[in-house]
Amino acid sequence: MICIDNSEWMRNGDYAPSRFQAQADAVNLICGAKTQSNPENTVGVMTMAGKGVRVLVTPTSDLGKILACMHGLEVGAEANLAAAIQVAQLALKHRQNKRQQQRIIAFIGSPVKYDKKVLETIGKKLKKNNVALDIVDFGESDDEKPEKLEALIAAVNSSDSSHIVHVPPGDNALSDVLLSTPIFTGEEGGSGFAASAAAAAATGASGFEFGVDPNVDPELALALRLSMEEERARQEAIAKKAAEDTENKDHASSSNNDSVMAEAEPATNAADDDKKEQPKDDDDLLQQALAMSMEGGSSGSASVADAAMAEAGAVDPDLALALQMSVQDANMSSDSDMSKVFEDRSFVTSILNSLPGVDPNDPSVKDLLASLHGQGEVRSFLFLS
Amino acid sequence: MAAANTAAAGTATAAPAPAAPAAPVQVPRGQVDLVDFIDWTGVECLNQDPSHSIVNALKQTLRDDEGLHLASDSDEQLLIYIPFMQVVKLHSALFKGPEEDGEICNSCNASCVITGPKTVKLFSNKEHMGFSNVNDYPPSDTLDLSADHLVENKPATLKYVKFQNVRSLTIFIEDNQSGSDVTKIHKIALYGTT
Numbered sequence: 001m002i003c004i005d006n007s008e009w010m011r012n013g014d015y016a017p018s019r020f021q022a023q024a025d026a027v028n029l030i031c032g033a034k035t036q037s038n039p040e041n042t043v044g045v046m047t048m049a050g051k052g053v054r055v056l057v058t059p060t061s062d063l064g065k066i067l068a069c070m071h072g073l074e075v076g077a078e079a080n081l082a083a084a085i086q087v088a089q090l091a092l093k094h095r096q097n098k099r100q101q102q103r104i105i106a107f108i109g110s111p112v113k114y115d116k117k118v119l120e121t122i123g124k125k126l127k128k129n130n131v132a133l134d135i136v137d138f139g140e141s142d143d144e145k146p147e148k149l150e151a152l153i154a155a156v157n158s159s160d161s162s163h164i165v166h167v168p169p170g171d172n173a174l175s176d177v178l179l180s181t182p183i184f185t186g187e188e189g190g191s192g193f194a195a196s197a198a199a200a201a202a203t204g205a206s207g208f209e210f211g212v213d214p215n216v217d218p219e220l221a222l223a224l225r226l227s228m229e230e231e232r233a234r235q236e237a238i239a240k241k242a243a244e245d246t247e248n249k250d251h252a253s254s255s256n257n258d259s260v261m262a263e264a265e266p267a268t269n270a271a272d273d274d275k276k277e278q279p280k281d282d283d284d285l286l287q288q289a290l291a292m293s294m295e296g297g298s299s300g301s302a303s304v305a306d307a308a309m310a311e312a313g314a315v316d317p318d319l320a321l322a323l324q325m326s327v328q329d330a331n332m333s334s335d336s337d338m339s340k341v342f343e344d345r346s347f348v349t350s351i352l353n354s355l356p357g358v359d360p361n362d363p364s365v366k367d368l369l370a371s372l373h374g375q376g377e378v379r380s381f382l383f384l385s
Numbered sequence: 386m387a388a389a390n391t392a393a394a395g396t397a398t399a400a401p402a403p404a405a406p407a408a409p410v411q412v413p414r415g416q417v418d419l420v421d422f423i424d425w426t427g428v429e430c431l432n433q434d435p436s437h438s439i440v441n442a443l444k445q446t447l448r449d450d451e452g453l454h455l456a457s458d459s460d461e462q463l464l465i466y467i468p469f470m471q472v473v474k475l476h477s478a479l480f481k482g483p484e485e486d487g488e489i490c491n492s493c494n495a496s497c498v499i500t501g502p503k504t505v506k507l508f509s510n511k512e513h514m515g516f517s518n519v520n521d522y523p524p525s526d527t528l529d530l531s532a533d534h535l536v537e538n539k540p541a542t543l544k545y546v547k548f549q550n551v552r553s554l555t556i557f558i559e560d561n562q563s564g565s566d567v568t569k570i571h572k573i574a575l576y577g578t579t
Contacts, residue, residue: 124459
């Protein structure tokens with residue numbers, strides 16, 4: 001159960017951009033970490049100030065709901081820590097799954113007006129009911145606040161399940177400081193989410209293959225992976241047949257293709273900056289590919305190819321780009337080695353199997369595969385249903 | 386609290402042996418010890434001291450060990466939840482606590498002796514109770530233990546009629562003999578039939 005401090009003290013800007021915003025970011029990060037680390041975890045959110053001590057969302061594992069409730073929170077009034085902890089306890093007591101451990105994470109940014117004794121009795125009551133407490137001490141810091149909060153944690157703590165983190169104002173964002181604390185890493189000794197988030201923050205680029213997070217954009221990641229594989233296969237074949245490739249047109253076009261592929265590779269390997277340039281290139285390449293496919297090759301199959309491309313493109317422009325690249329190869333050199341690759345049934349079916357929404361047993365797909373061999377020409381038709 | 390416990394442990398080792406050995410446990414006729422039917426995965430105890438946990442008082446081998454006991458943590462109350470693997474009938478319960486001249490409780494101002502439980506309330510088939518709602522329900526039975534009960538290994542007979550169909554038992558220890566902040570229990574044994 002997360003207790004947010006949305007009192008007047010949160011308007012201060014000593015944590016960028018404002019205390020309240022830094023706190024909200026930290027809360028979002030914690031919710032994500034908790035829900036990811038264990039599918040049975042639930043998180044609830046409540047406010048300590050503002051309109052009063054109230055529960056915004058009861059413990060749930062739905063991250064969207066939690067993030068949505070953080071919207072439109074107003075800052076004002078004074079935080080009531082004792083009442084907030086009581087309400088949090090009550091909310092935890094009425095959780096759906098009684099086997100879950102109870103924990104309260106409190107962000108305390110305003111001064112604490114209770115004295116040590118009161119806090120200690122609160123702590124004892126929490127310990128008696130087997131509730132763990134994590135405190136993030138930030139914002140206002142008067143002389144006694146750290147002591148009081150330490151006393152509270154000492155009263156609650158039973159076998160090291162409760163923690164306190166003091167975050168002084170400064171350059172580091174509240175969330176970054178919290179990432180390395182036991183509040184994030186939790187009892188089980190680290191969660192994958194926290195670890196990868198920390199790694200991402202540290203290196204400045206995601207550690208994922210192709211610079212695209214498969215969780216965020218699976219289609220793009222898939223398309224990029226496909227084009228990488230095709231390029232790799234093509235490069236191998238070209239290396240074998242390098243001596244035979246004497247036509248200037250082929251050279252020029254394959255070097256054009258190489259530059260296109262080379263462009264794709266740095267884009268796939270490097271960080272996000274390159275991806276901004278790609279959309280512009282996409283359009284150019286699209287025009288190029290359409291023009292070329294109009295000129296060369298048999299018009300019938302080309303127009304069908306276009307239709308297929310348009311259909312695929314309508315669904316996903318990035319996927320279309322990958323398809324364009326593979327079709328370009330086909331149009332460039334008629335006895336391209338891609339044909340050999342694509343005639344390899346197992347390769348095609350394996351690609352088809354790995355694509356979402358394509359069922360290789362679908363009769364239309366089967367007909368296609370048959371026609372592929374019949375034509376002796378290379379097209380890859382992907383119907384996205 | 387931790388300091389009090391370690392001090393208490395220190396004095397325990399130095400304390401003299403009990404004056405008279407306790408009589409051996411007389412299992413009531415026709416009843417069995419229900420320890421074999423306890424579902425250990427579900428056993429919970431609220432407000433227990435982590436270093437002196439419920440298993441010390443319940444488990445077969447540990448409960449007979451004089452050095453191991455269950456102690457309460459923040460205050461003297463304890464809430465023990467014991468689920469059973471099958472439905473049982475409870476006949477009697479035995480609580481074994483420390484001697485009258487046990488160690489002094491360091492945490493409260495009056496130098497009172499740490500003692501065993503006095504008022505014990507039993508609830509049958511009530512799951513996941515907390516200290517806040519434990520007084521909302523009438524108990525299935527209430528035991529008022531005396532010092533003799535705790536020492537003489539004599540099981541206290543329960544209202545058999547109320548415990549015919551027990552799937553889980555909740556034991557609420559409300560206070561102890563001396564009124565100190567810590568309640569200590571050496572052994573809890575439950576007798577009955579299946």
